[in-house]
Structures are given as structure tokens and as C-alpha cells.
Amino acid sequence: MQRFSVRNCVTTNCRGSVQALPQLRPAMNDPESREMLLSIAPTALPIGISGIEKRFGGVSVLRDLSLDVAAGEFLTLLGPSGSGKTTLLMILAGFVRANAGSIKVGGEEIIAMPPHRRNIGMVFQNYALFPHMNVFHNIAFPLKQRRVSTAETAERVEKALDLVQLKGLGERRVDQLSGGQRQRVALARAIVFEPRIVLMDEPLSALDKSLREHMQIELRNLHRRLGMTTVYVTHDQREAITMSDRIAVMNAGCIEQIDRPEVLYAAPKTRFVAGFIGDSNFIPVESRNGSVWYEDRKIRMTSAVPAAGCHLMVVRPEKLRLVADAQPAGSVNVIPATVGDVIYQGDSFACYATLRDGRQVTLRDYCRSDVLARLPGPGEPVNLGIDAEDVVLVAAD
Amino acid sequence: MSMQSAILPHAGARTLNADALHADARRETFGLLALLSPGLLLVFAVIIVPIGWLFWLSLFDETGSLSASNYARFFQQPSYIKTFLTTFKVAFAVTGACVVLGYPLAYMLSQLPRRAASICLILVILPFWTSVLVRTYAWLVILQRKGLINSWLIDLGVISQPLPLANNFAGVIIGMTHIMLPFLVLPLYASMKTIDIDCLRAGMNLGASPAATFRQIFFPLSLPGLASGVVIVFVLCLGFFVTPALMGGGKVIMWAMRIEQTTSLYSNWGAGAALGVVLLAVTLALLGLFQWLLGARATGVWSSR
Numbered sequence: 001m002q003r004f005s006v007r008n009c010v011t012t013n014c015r016g017s018v019q020a021l022p023q024l025r026p027a028m029n030d031p032e033s034r035e036m037l038l039s040i041a042p043t044a045l046p047i048g049i050s051g052i053e054k055r056f057g058g059v060s061v062l063r064d065l066s067l068d069v070a071a072g073e074f075l076t077l078l079g080p081s082g083s084g085k086t087t088l089l090m091i092l093a094g095f096v097r098a099n100a101g102s103i104k105v106g107g108e109e110i111i112a113m114p115p116h117r118r119n120i121g122m123v124f125q126n127y128a129l130f131p132h133m134n135v136f137h138n139i140a141f142p143l144k145q146r147r148v149s150t151a152e153t154a155e156r157v158e159k160a161l162d163l164v165q166l167k168g169l170g171e172r173r174v175d176q177l178s179g180g181q182r183q184r185v186a187l188a189r190a191i192v193f194e195p196r197i198v199l200m201d202e203p204l205s206a207l208d209k210s211l212r213e214h215m216q217i218e219l220r221n222l223h224r225r226l227g228m229t230t231v232y233v234t235h236d237q238r239e240a241i242t243m244s245d246r247i248a249v250m251n252a253g254c255i256e257q258i259d260r261p262e263v264l265y266a267a268p269k270t271r272f273v274a275g276f277i278g279d280s281n282f283i284p285v286e287s288r289n290g291s292v293w294y295e296d297r298k299i300r301m302t303s304a305v306p307a308a309g310c311h312l313m314v315v316r317p318e319k320l321r322l323v324a325d326a327q328p329a330g331s332v333n334v335i336p337a338t339v340g341d342v343i344y345q346g347d348s349f350a351c352y353a354t355l356r357d358g359r360q361v362t363l364r365d366y367c368r369s370d371v372l373a374r375l376p377g378p379g380e381p382v383n384l385g386i387d388a389e390d391v392v393l394v395a396a397d
Numbered sequence: 398m399s400m401q402s403a404i405l406p407h408a409g410a411r412t413l414n415a416d417a418l419h420a421d422a423r424r425e426t427f428g429l430l431a432l433l434s435p436g437l438l439l440v441f442a443v444i445i446v447p448i449g450w451l452f453w454l455s456l457f458d459e460t461g462s463l464s465a466s467n468y469a470r471f472f473q474q475p476s477y478i479k480t481f482l483t484t485f486k487v488a489f490a491v492t493g494a495c496v497v498l499g500y501p502l503a504y505m506l507s508q509l510p511r512r513a514a515s516i517c518l519i520l521v522i523l524p525f526w527t528s529v530l531v532r533t534y535a536w537l538v539i540l541q542r543k544g545l546i547n548s549w550l551i552d553l554g555v556i557s558q559p560l561p562l563a564n565n566f567a568g569v570i571i572g573m574t575h576i577m578l579p580f581l582v583l584p585l586y587a588s589m590k591t592i593d594i595d596c597l598r599a600g601m602n603l604g605a606s607p608a609a610t611f612r613q614i615f616f617p618l619s620l621p622g623l624a625s626g627v628v629i630v631f632v633l634c635l636g637f638f639v640t641p642a643l644m645g646g647g648k649v650i651m652w653a654m655r656i657e658q659t660t661s662l663y664s665n666w667g668a669g670a671a672l673g674v675v676l677l678a679v680t681l682a683l684l685g686l687f688q689w690l691l692g693a694r695a696t697g698v699w700s701s702r
Contacts, residue, residue: 095598115601116610122602128595132617141613145604189603 044072044227045106045196047092052101054087054253061087063253065101069197072227074220076240079250080276085233088250089199092231093122105196116145121190121228123200127182129174135161135185136170142193160188163222180211187222197229204239216242237277241265249273265316271394274314281320281361283313283335284396292393295356300331301391314392317350317364322374323385331388337361339376349375353382448677455670467671477655484652487569487641488634492581494574495630499581500623506582507589521582529576533643536572537563540644564646572644573637580633581626588622589615621691628687632680652676 047069054062062084069075077085090096092103094115103111110118121142129138139160143153161167164184169177177185183203190198203219204212220243223230234240240247241261248258249272257264257273268274271282285294287308292299299313328334337353340360344367351363363384365371376382458466471477502521506514524532539545540562547559562568592615600610638653645651652672660669 093598093602095601114606115598116604116606118602119604120602122599124595124599126593126595128593128599130596130599130614130618132614141600141605142603145609189599193604 076244121195503585568644
């Protein structure tokens with residue numbers, strides 16, 4: 001068991017920087033925060049998951065799932081309910097036994113290890129705080145199991161409370177805390193014993209929207225500070241994009257795509273990923289004779305032309321724009337459409353248009369004065385422009 | 398008028414319709430009282446009046462004159478003290494036996510899959526649907542000198558003399574435990590079912606072995622249910638009559654049996670009433686004590702020990 005070396009920091013004036021947590025961005029040059037970063041996170045370990053199979057009855061929930069998480073990485077498992085993301089997390093924590101596979105944490109196989117020996121911190125969806133203990137004893141629980149001395153326990157709990165900005169609330173009963181405070185206690189309890197990795201199972205889903213957004217930033221900053229390897233489960237794509245280093249999009253027991261949020265958004269590999277992350281318009285195109293065609297128009301694109309056959313062109317609503325010219329110019333593709341409705345949304349507007357084949361597409365743009373001046377009315381024919389570099393093709397199922 | 402309202406801008410607002418609103422509030426209070434009155438009357442007629450009467454009766458001795466002799470008897474006659482002690486001994490022993498048998502049973506029920514649990518729960522509740530008298534006689538048949546258990550054990554050669562299982566203290570405990578068990582198991586099961594499985598998972602996740610998780614998390618969280626079961630069983634035991642009367646063989650005299658003797662055998666209603674009042678007072682005191690202990694548990698922070 002490694003020592004919780006934050007203790008060294010008690011004498012230095014790190015309290016101020018801790019309390020300024022929500023606003024704090026990682027400042028590696030600041031000697032104080034670098035000391036924090038180095039001293040709290042000596043245990044970030046990589047996770048190697050390979051060949052995980054899980055069946056419930058006859059139903060296959062996870063199929064030959066493999067995944068590598070780098071040391072100190074914040075990885076999110078994103079997927080709809082029933083995609084197997086929570087099952088994978090339960091297997092990682094040891095509450096569900098896989099049928100086959102291997103989980104290595106820092107090279108050590110843990111798949112057959114009982115949960116209480118795994119040394120993994122977990123934040124549960126409903127927090128799972130112990131209702132018969134106060135905040136202090138909740139956070140001290142993992143330390144008590146590890147026979148940490150009373151004095152050191154008090155010190156480390158104090159430090160953890162400080163870290164999640166709950167200083168002085170140690171004597172509170174759990175039922176006296178608000179949802180956000182419970183969330184923080186659960187977090188403090190999951191990291192106070194310096195687990196090898198931290199798992200979070202939709203920890204923010206019970207909070208209201210503004211608190212959730214605040215906690216997303218806070219969790220993100222805490223992760224940057226402590227650098228613990230984190231596996232986070234959510235079905236909220238916006239949350240995943242906000243917080244993660246990488247996102248593994250799961251569907252029906254498999255990982256569809258795993259990449260950095262900006263890559264997933266800009267270049268989804270499958271229709272599922274394109275539809276699950278952000279809004280997407282799907283326009284059917286055909287690849288023949290070495291180029292891609294939408295009806296009789298050749299699509300200009302910067303990515304490689306796929307194999308012959310039917311494909312879907314994925315276009316984000318904000319990548320579509322209204323162009324005056326009906327003829328393609330330069331590297332812009334133009335698709336004619338008819339406006340169905342224009343909805344003003346304050347900062348932006350959404351334009352619902354119908355293509356010639358009857359397919360609905362959405363266009364979104366900011367309400368800049370030049371755009372607003374040329375806003376089309378319902379029933380008006382328009383030309384939708386797509387830059388060649390924004391053209392992304394996925395297989396048509 | 399206009400000048401007055403200009404000087405006291407709130408005066409008009411305060412008195413505007415104040416009388417009408419006050420009258421409406423009063424009407425509502427009377428209406429609610431009228432709706433409550435049948436219930437209040439019933440409580441008064443079937444609870445307050447009989448208990449008051451009982452208390453009144455207990456103040457008269459056999460000759461019909463006002464005296465405290467019915468209560469003084471408790472301190473003068475050793476048999477009363479012995480009955481009192483026996484009653485508590487039986488109540489403690491039965492409650493203890495119920496806890497020892499009922500806790501593992503309730504734990505098993507709470508861990509079973511839903512369908513199996515509901516079937517087992519029916520088995521637990523089943524005795525409720527049978528008469529206490531019938532069940533007690535059944536126990537007599539099983540436990541008596543030439544009953545099932547003794548004859549089997551003798552036939553198997555385990556013992557040579559029949560064990561004294563009925564018509565004594567042990568028989569009373571066995572019979573009463575059987576009858577009281579569901580009263581402990583049901584509230585305990587209900588409270589165990591409400592324990593969040595994620596709390597147990599969190600315990601293990603944080604490094605507590607399954608045994609430590611049970612000891613530090615499951616058991617403390619099941620205590621409120623255990624406490625209410627214990628209170629129910631203990632209080633029911635204090636006033637129990639049928640089973641000790643039949644299974645005790647006249648050797649185990651409990652409080653309720655003493656009341657029955659006093660009133661029907663000796664026709665001393667005053668003494669019987671005094672016994673009833675004392676039983677009631679002791680029960681209330683115990684309930685108060687439990688409430689005090691549990692209240693502290695429920696509202697205060699539980700210590701980590």
C-alpha cells in the first residue's frame with residue numbers, strides 16, 4: 001500500500017489552490033499545482049482488457065471485447081442502455097463474473113480476484129453512501145479496512161474532504177447532504193485510499209442539469225489534478241465529449257469505435273457512432289468508377305473514395321450552410337433542397353429542409369446578422385453547401 | 398379615510414377581508430373536528446374507558462373499599478414476584494430464541510431470488526393462518542414424554558430416558574418461539590429488503606471482505622428492523638397466555654395466567670385489574686425505553702463501532 005503522499009503538502013499552502021478548484025485549469029508551470037499533481041498520483045496504472053465474453057442466460061452481453069486504457073487516462077464507455085457498458089464496469093469492479101477474458105491492471109491479472117482485493121475505487125450511480133455513518137466515517141471506511149492508523153486516517157480524510165470542497169462537513173449525516181455533496185463524498189471515498197484505478201457508473205445522472213454541468217468540469221479538473229486512470233460510464237454523449245480523453249462507443253456488446261472526442265465527432269466510422277454522438281444528417285450516396293455520387297452530382301471529398309456500392313454521407317447540421325450559387329464552386333458540394341421550416345433558437349437557428357428524394361435534413365447556424373438577412377422562408381428552394389473536407393462516409397448498414 | 402390609508406398603507410391591506418378569512422379558517426377547523434369525531438369517540442369508548450375502568454377497579458379490595466392493597470400485594474407476596482420474574486425470563490428467552498432463529502432465516506429470505514423468496518415467505522406466514530391452540534397441541538404431541546421426538550430418540554437408541562421437553566420451561570419456550578417467530582421475521586425481512594445492494598458492493602469495493610461487509614454494513618442497516626421485531630415479540634410474550642398455560646404443565650406461571658387465576662378462580666377483580674395495570678405500565682415503560690434507544694439511533698449519527 002503506497003502512502004498517501006498528499007500529507008507532505010499539508011504544511012505548504014496548497015489549501016488556496018484546492019478551494020479554487022472549479023476555475024482551475026491544469027497549470028503545469030505553477031510549482032504548487034505541479035507538486036499536488038505529482039504527490040497525489042503515484043499509482044496511475046494502465047488497464048488491459050482483452051477477450052471479455054459475458055452471457056446472461058443465453059444472451060450474449062459482451063462479445064470478445066478488448067480495450068486498452070493508458071495510465072492516467074480518462075476513458076468513457078458511451079452507449080445506449082443495454083449496450084453492455086455497465087456490465088463491463090461491473091466486471092472490472094468484480095461484481096459480475098465474466099465467462100472469459102483477461103483484465104490486467106499494471107500488468108497484474110485481476111479477472112479472478114475478489115472485489116475487496118482489487119483496490120479499485122468506484123463511484124456508484126446512486127452514490128451508495130453508507131446511511132448509518134457520517135461523512136467522515138464514510139470516507140474513512142476504506143482506510144479502516146486497510147488498518148490505517150487513526151491519526152493518518154483523520155489526516156487523509158481531511159485532505160480528501162478538502163479536495164472535493166467539503167471541508168468541515170465531516171460530522172454531517174449523509175441524509176443532511178444535497179445531491180451534489182453526496183456525489184462529492186462518494187468521490188472522496190473512492191479516491192481516498194489511492195486506488196489503482198477509479199470507476200464511475202453514471203455518477204452524475206441523478207443531478208439536475210446545471211449541477212451536472214458544474215460537476216462535469218469539476219470531475220474533469222480533479223482527474224487532471226490527480227491523474228488517476230479513470231473508466232467512466234455514461235449514456236450522455238455530451239457528458240462524454242466534455243470529460244473524456246478518449247471515448248469508447250459501445251453498441252450491442254461491442255466497441256464500435258474508440259477515439260478522442262473530436263475525432264469521434266468529426267470522423268465517425270459507423271452509422272451508429274455518427275447517430276449517437278451529436279446530430280447527424282444521413283444522405284445516401286453511391287461509389288462507382290472511383291468517385292462518389294449523390295444522384296447525378298459528383299461529391300468532392302478529401303478522404304479516400306470507398307469501395308463501390310451504397311454509402312451514407314454523414315453531415316453535421318452545423319457543417320451544412322446555405323449557399324447562393326446552385327453550381328458547385330471550388331471544393332464545395334451543393335445539394336438542392338426545399339425549406340420546410342425555420343426555427344429561431346436565440347443564439348442559433350435550425351432550418352429543416354427536404355432533399356429532392358424526400359429526405360429530411362437539418363441545418364444549424366449562428367444568428368449572425370449576415371445570415372439572418374438572407375434567411376429563407378418555408379417552401380423556398382435553397383442550395384445546401386458542404387465543404388469537401390467535411391464529407392464523411394459510413395457504410396449504409 | 399383616504400388620508401388614513403395614506404398614512405397607514407398596510408392598515409387597509411391587513412384588515413381587508415380579515416374577518417371573513419378568520420371565519421373561514423374557524424369553519425374549516427370545526428369541519429375537520431366533526432370528521433374526526435367518530436374515530437375519536439371510538440378510541441374513547443374502546444380504549445380510554447376500559448383502561449380507566451380497569452384502573453378504577455384495581456383501587457378496590459375484596460370488601461369493596463378503596464385501598465392500595467392490590468398493589469401492596471406485589472411486594473408482600475413472593476409468588477407475585479416469582480410470576481413477574483418468570484414472565485420476563487420467558488419473554489427474554491423467547492425473544493432471544495426468535496432472534497437466533499429468525500435473523501438467519503430473514504437473511505436467507507432477503508437473499509433468495511424473488512420467486513423463491515415469496516414461496517418461502519408464505520411458509521413463514523402459514524402458521525399465522527392456523528389457530529394458536531391447534532399449534533400448541535401439536536407441539537404437545539411432538540414433545541411430550543411419549544411424543545414423536547422422545548419415541549424416535551429412544552427407538553434410535555440415542556437416549557434411554559425421555560427428555561423433559563413438554564410441561565416445563567423448555568416446552569413453553571419451544572411453543573412460544575414457534576408462534577412468535579413470524580412477528581420477528583416479517584419486519585426484519587422488510588428492513589433487509591430495503592438495504593441497497595450497491596451499499597454492500599461499495600463496502601467490498603472499498604476493501605471490506607464479505608464477512609466485514611456484513612458486519613459493518615449489512616448488520617447495522619438491518620438493526621432498525623431487528624429492533625422493531627424484538628419489541629413486537631417481547632411485548633407479545635409479556636401478555637401471552639395460551640401456550641404457557643398448555644405447555645407449562647402448571648409449572649410455568651406467567652403474568653396473564655395469574656390474571657386469569659385471580660379473576661376466574663378467586664373472583665378477585667380488583668387484584669386482577671391491578672395485575673393488568675402493572676403489566677400495561679411495564680409494557681409502556683419498555684416501549685418508551687426502546688423508543689428512546691431507537692430514537693437516538695435513528696436521529697443521531699451512529700458511531701463507527
